[in-house]
Amino acid sequence: MSTAVKTPIGLTFPISHGPMGYFNQSFDVVDQVKANLYLLLNTKKGERRFNLDFGSSLWDVLFNFNNEELQSILESAIKKDVKQWLPFVNIKSVTVGNSDEEKDGYYVKISVVFTADNVGITSPQNITLVAAQGNI
DSSP states (O other), X not given: OOOOOXXXXXXXXXXXXXXXXXXXXXXXXXXXXXXXXXXXXTSBTTOSTTOTTOSBTHHHHTTSOOSHHHHHHHHHHXXXXXXXXXXXXXXXXXXXXXXXXXXXXXXXXXXXXXEXXXXXXXXXXXXXXXXXXXXX
């Protein structure tokens, strides 16, 4: 009886210690696409050395006045950045709301539902970001 060894396909984010070494790794496409999307949306443009265009413009508009226009502005920013950097990911919806951690109004929860048909992710997947004034 042989035991198949799974081959890692990338790192998960946020970076943490994993059971097989220094960094936690992903072994399936769904986890890796979620990690890539998480990394893109949590990177400010200009932050990545040698590729200053990489990142999300989400951080440029995140703490505008929280009114009825903020939802559509954030959704548009996320869709634009994903289309540029992860064109195989199809954004189905973006929801902006208050975080459960909200203490003083400086937290925003962003939920992104997506598919990626080209890599076999046909059922909607979800990632949630909690953006706080101190972590941008």
